[in-house]
Amino acid sequence: xxxxxxxxxxxxxxxxxxxxxxxxxxxxxxxxxxxxxxxxxxxxxxxxxxxxxxxxxxxxxxxxxxxxxxxxxxxxxxxxxxxxxxxxxxxxxxxxxxxxxxxxxxxxxxxxxxxxxxxxxxxxxxxxxxxxxxxxxxxxxxxxxxxxxxxxxxxxxxxxxxxxxxxxxxxxxxxxxxxxxxxxxxxxxxxxxxxxxxxxxxxxxxxxxxxxxxxxxxxxxxxxxxxxxxxxxxxxxxxxxxxxxxxxxxxxxxxxxxxxxxx
Numbered sequence: 001x002x003x004x005x006x007x008x009x010x011x012x013x014x015x016x017x018x019x020x021x022x023x024x025x026x027x028x029x030x031x032x033x034x035x036x037x038x039x040x041x042x043x044x045x046x047x048x049x050x051x052x053x054x055x056x057x058x059x060x061x062x063x064x065x066x067x068x069x070x071x072x073x074x075x076x077x078x079x080x081x082x083x084x085x086x087x088x089x090x091x092x093x094x095x096x097x098x099x100x101x102x103x104x105x106x107x108x109x110x111x112x113x114x115x116x117x118x119x120x121x122x123x124x125x126x127x128x129x130x131x132x133x134x135x136x137x138x139x140x141x142x143x144x145x146x147x148x149x150x151x152x153x154x155x156x157x158x159x160x161x162x163x164x165x166x167x168x169x170x171x172x173x174x175x176x177x178x179x180x181x182x183x184x185x186x187x188x189x190x191x192x193x194x195x196x197x198x199x200x201x202x203x204x205x206x207x208x209x210x211x212x213x214x215x216x217x218x219x220x221x222x223x224x225x226x227x228x229x230x231x232x233x234x235x236x237x238x239x240x241x242x243x244x245x246x247x248x249x250x251x252x253x254x255x256x257x258x259x260x261x262x263x
Contacts, residue, residue: 001068002031003029003030004053004188006053007062007065009023009061009062010026010213011052011060023049027062028216028219032188033187033188034204035182035203036189036191036205036206037207040214041212041254047161050160052064053158054158055078058072076103076104076153077156079154080160081160081162090132091133094116094117096133097147098112098116100149100152101151104153142166143177146162146178155188156190158189158190172232175198175232176231179202182202194251196247199247200247201234204222205219208247209254217250222243225239
């Protein structure tokens with residue numbers, strides 16, 4: 001049995017003539033510790049599927065299972081990082097991270113302090129512990145959000161285009177940082193994007209979705225083609241370029257496909 005299972009999940013919003021099908025009968029198994037990217041056209045339903053995995057949306061049909069247990073609403077086993085910089089402005093960097101530790105029972109004050117400092121170092125924010133969100137950059141605030149999510153020690157890390165609002169250089173830097181964080185934290189990760197280069201750089205596995213309603217049109221094992229160790233310099237290699245072209249062609253075909261509506 002795989003670690004995380006999406007079983008025949010579908011989602012329709014509204015009823016009757018106003019019904020909009022966002023996801024249709026998606027089944028997918030995800031191995032523990034893997035980094036899986038959901039790639040697809042904007043608005044295709046990939047974020048809706050991730051929100052269903054996170055318990056923020058209920059499926060119309062189908063189930064989400066973790067370790068064989070059927071999941072419902074949100075809980076500490078699933079941590080989410082969004083595109084917006086969700087840091088509490090009245091708390092320092094360390095305070096934001098320590099806030100998440102309140103939900104982990106059995107930790108004393110010294111253990112919480114040690115975990116917070118360890119996570120601050122992990123995301124490259126040592127020296128900014130006492131800074132407030134309005135005193136640091138957008139990229140740094142996003143690293144605070146990642147560290148705070150990791151502080152709750154989730155089994156599954158869900159990331160919804162977390163670098164989408166950042167400039168290109170900051171985005172590249174955080175992609176590199178995220179690869180390192182994933183290696184060290186070893187969390188099962190689902191990452192949503194519509195950026196092909198980002199998907200190929202980060203993923204062990206890329207799941208390509210159709211235009212809405214989302215259905216899987218390709219399941220690519222990136223490690224077989226590019227290996228496990230990747231960096232920004234890989235973008236110029238023939239192997240990377242070939243995969244980029246292949247996925248771009250896939251997405252172009254989906255953008256050209258009319259959306260399917262509920263009958």
